[in-house]
Amino acid sequence: AANCIKGDRKAPYTIGWANIYSVPTWMKQTQGTIEAEVETLKKQGLVDKLVVTDAQGDANVQIQQIQSMIDSDVDAIILIAGSSTAPARVLADACAKGIAIINFDSLVDTDKVTAKVNTDSSQWGDQAAKFLIDAIGGKGKILILNGPAGVSVSDDRRKGADAELKAHPDVKILAETNTPYNVAPAQEAVTSLLFANPEIDGILSLGGALSAGAVLALDKQGREQVPITGENARQFLELWKEKGLKSWATMQPNWLGAFATYVAVQALEGKDVPAFVKIPLPVIDNSNIDQYLARAADFPADGYIYSPYDQALFEKLLAGK
Amino acid sequence: MTSTAPLLAARGVSKAFFGNPVLREVSIALLPGRVHALLGENGAGKSTLINLLSGALPPDGGTIEVDGRPVSRMTPAGARQAGIAVVQQELSLTASLSIAENIGLGAYPHRFGLIDYGELAARAKAACDLVGLYEPLSTPVGRLSLGRRQMVEIAKALYRNPRVLILDEPTSSLSATETKILTDLLEKLRGQGIAILYISHRLNEVMTLCQHVTVLKDGICTADRSLEGTDAAGLVRLMVGRDPGDLFPQWQSSPSVTPAVAVRNLSAGLMHDVDLDIRTGEVLGIGGLVGQGQEDLLLGLYGAIPARIASATVNGVSGLPGGVPKANALGLAYVPADRKREGLHLIHSIVTNLMLPGFARLPALKPRSRRAEREAAGRLAAQFGIKGDLGRAAQALSGGNQQKVALAKWMPHDPLVLLLNDPTRGVDVETKREIYHMLRNFAAAGKAVVLLSSDTPELVHLCDRVAVIREGRIVAMLERGGLSEEAIVSAAMGADRQKVAA
Amino acid sequence: MNANETATGKRATAILRSRPFLTVAIVIAVWIGASFASPGFGAYGHLRYLIELAAVIGLVAAGQTFVVIAGGIDLSVAAIVTVSAVGLPMLSWQADPTGLTAILAVLAMTTAIGLVNGLGVALLRVHPMIMTLAMATFLQGLLIIIAGGSAVTAENLLVKWLGNARPAGIPAGILLWLAISAIMLVAMHATSFGARVFALGANPLAASLSGVPVSATTMAVYGISGFTSGLAGVLVLGMNGQGYVGIGDPYLLASIAAVVLGGTSILGGLGTYAGSIPGAILLVTITALITVVNASAGWRSILFGSLILGLLLLSGRESARR
């Protein structure tokens, strides 16, 4: 059986969804995929209840809420962690109780979980750097935009870019910034950076809202757009098309939530699930951006246009193919 | 006798605030077994001088001597060690601490580094007994009325078993009875060889208690002499430099029968079931021991605390005002006793303080005219003799001048009924005279004044009637004919309960 | 003649010594210093952009200054900015092509939120910090419901104009800020209402006994704060072209910092919006300055804090109170 699973839990299961912060749009979309999946599983008689907590961004509160989930004896916990280290011990307790734990998106450094499900942040940084260096012809001056400091995901993406950057000494990093994954602060920072640095050849952005902010900053100053990396934020994809950007984007698909739910139930049902399910990074480039934009209306304006998913995809991913 | 060395002395001390000299080369010597009076008008520099003597402020020039030896840098802690204790004019108490903890503050008895609560209780109790403070020692000081807090401040000084006791207007909010306790006590302490410095604007107290006097005028020492052979008029002459007139005005009683305010069965705070008529054209005194509910009566009428009534009319409108703005609109105005906490905005300029009731009543978006405000404030300041730069914060004013500001700010509004809570507390004798005249003129103009006072002579000489309050009830209503200090005091003590009932 | 001269001289020194002036002087000094280090920083366009950014903080700080002077604090401003920026696009109905009605409706709503804050503080006697924190929490719940649902791109002409137009070369946002600043300064220093607010903050008990309508004044200041935060939300929506949940987050600390950097006492009763204005500009300037410094996140954070502390040492002595 899978890690943590003792086989003493019977369907229908109660699933606990330990969210770190439910207000941002990405989270809201993710929650939507989880709820849809739960509905499906309910019909199959596998799940009877979804319990949702919101730690309001506080990793300490999240620990307390996971503890409450253990106390109320949920069968599975799916989790986006508020800290890559903090929940480790409480998760070990949950694991010892035979609770299936599926950790996705923001991962915890622990092996006391049933499975972790995520794209590879380091690969994200690596591929983004490759694209950008390529796009600027192997040399030039660039800016690096990254998410908040002190957080593993942003740090991993940044570290992933290191090898490529080191390999190209002609690529000069003018400045790096850390801002929340939001448009306005990124736009502010890039505006100041543009004034301070008259020559910029490219922008290595490690988050979609950051890219949108950068494009808006260039646009507002009447500067020519430069090659930029990004993410599947609807606003960024629309700007990409509108401004004819030279760009590349990947994504953290919102259906990770649905998939985590699916994996939890599979594990509880006795399936052997791998300890780490690596989700291949979907790539958006000029070849397929129109397909994404065609579906744009189905997504919130400040949301993320994620790639399509279905049961078959889940089974394929779980089988490790 | 005269050759005894002074326990505490100042030699030619000077002090200036922001370049304004407040004391110029003042000398004073406190001898054991002598009560030394320090007199002067408001703002003359009395409190500043004792702040220098007690180490609360460093002098700009001159020296402080203890037992004839100059002290290079006096601090409050050093003063305490030297046996100097001060009853501050602006009380030094902490509202959230208990009476006992306040009394011991800065000088707690301790055992193993911890406060020895047993010892503290015993010693605080002894100090309280001396001044007749009977509240439980655990009562937070914040719950006491101003007069009782003043007693705590005195007990706090006595707790330190001082050799030198400095009292800055200790009786300013005490009634005759408490004052008597204090003067007897000081008399006793003097007998024990303690040096006492006594500041008061109540000259009769000074006359009975003190042997020696130092007079300050505008920061300069104008007299330093024995009190023997001087009378009250002489003292005033020393202070103001000219012949004083009568302190109390001559007046004709002219109350009408129409009540400005009539209430039946008023209950508010400590007061219960009070019937009261306040007539136009009269000054109605409110007397009694401190803290019997007098203040609640005024606040209840003013709409500042919830009150229950059977019926009431205020200036022709029935019912009590539901809130202060309504009371103001009905022509009521209230001057609180605790000017620092209730009367003034200490961090704001004197001008804004004087204009505040106007701001409160004018339409919210009415434009202000700074010039008009300055002029109006200037007129009020001149009328009340408020000294100092009107643009400065009110906290820089001396205590008495602060009191004048708290009273003066109502005058532009021409109130019909003035509710005054100890309006002459800490006010110098000349200003008192002006205030008294003003109050009588006010009454003569057909308005009404309610004068709650701890100064019994004030009640006797100024009021048409005096209501004496004990335990939340009016126990006596003394008419002008029957007014005397004895009558008020005995009614306050409950001595003539039968007589009133009869 | 002579007396007049000294009076003018006195006033001149008073102005030179005042906190608002000092803060302005510091801002200019920082600008000059920074443009030597990095010529682009001092470019006209950049300084104009910084002031445009400061306008948003400045608008939020306008209400915050009123509240702080009245002895309170408003922790709900960030949530109100977000509610305004996210809520407005939902109200862009067809009937009014200018978009003014929608803006007025949103401002009415945010003002009402502020009034509810004031109601809690004045009538329920809930501590301002608790009341406004709770309000912020409520609004977060509200945002979960309204956000992400429908398109929130601003299709509102007036909002777009505010965010992007530059009449006479000056960004409309700055003009809006100037207008609001003038109104706020007049309301604060030249009306009875302003005087009541100061009195309330310096000593609420004395103010109440002097006849100041305490409840009404309290509600008014929180109402103003709701209004200016709502306006900031409208502006920030225009500048970004899109509202999103979290768009208001930076403005809570920023508004409080601008107020106190400008010399307003957090204990109430003393201060002026004239200080918060350069306070807001100073804040965005320092933020921009550390953005262009190429250092690790930790060092940038340390630099930011040290700059604030250093500037405070230049200007920030508190006079003793009580």
Next chain:
Amino acid sequence: MTSTSAQQAGALYWPVQGRRNMGVRGLFVVVLAFLVAYGVLFPGLFTASGFAKFTQSWFPLALVAMAQALLMLTGGISLAIGAMVSLGAVIAATTMAGPLGVAGGTAAVSLAGLGIGAMTGFIVVRLRLPAIVVTLAGSFIIGGAALLILPRPGGAIPDWLSNLLAGNTPAAFALLVVIIVLWKLYLATPLGLSLYAAGENPVGAYRSGVPVDGARIAAYAISGLLSTGAGLFVAAQTGSGDPIIGAAFTLNSIAAAVLGGIGFLGGQGTMRGALAGSLLLSLMISVMFFLGFTPVAQYVAQGLIIIGAVAIPQLRKGQQ
């Protein structure tokens, strides 16, 4: 002799305590109601491990609430509490598993807390700068330092320490009791009681011979120690360090203190109130979970509860 003195001490001490309870009685009732509700919803609370976990989740908040209340009593405030917690956590996580060991790491955490606290106090008190801006600036400096020490979550705490402090033991509760006793002892020293006087009437207190500046600087130092101590506990609880783990504690510490009746002007309120405030904030999270609230309902209920806990006692007071 000793017995009468002890009697007198009791006769003074207990009524003083009783009066102090009056202001927070309403809050106590609310907290008690929540405790009962929690016990009913989750009977496991009364098992050793249930109680242990419950106190562990409350403990760090209790510490920072004390740290904040201490400052607010002297008329100060700190916006750097959260950064101090983070700093404590990263120092613990980077030292304890290394050559310094647990003892050395604890010393480093304590020294950092006391030192930074005292320095903050010195700046605020002696240079007369407004506490709120000084500590706002401090929060960036201290937070930056935490990021330099540990740029991303990591480090380690020896397992035995984690198990001792945050395993199935009532260690957190015991520590809290010890800290409360120490606080009581501190309050019983002249310096401790001076906190109130220095906060409410600094001029009067100075004239009474109270070392006002000393009392205030000491309060900042102790507050710093409590904050980094909370960081150490969080590190032990999580087994590692995280340079931004403390962020939420700043606002929560203020909320807990204000909820507990501590005023901004200094000298108002009691530590027991602040502790009750922090307990309510912590309990609320678990109780809402067991009542099955959705996130939206959680936000709304949380707002209502904290307003209610303050408003209802106020309204009752108003009616009397």
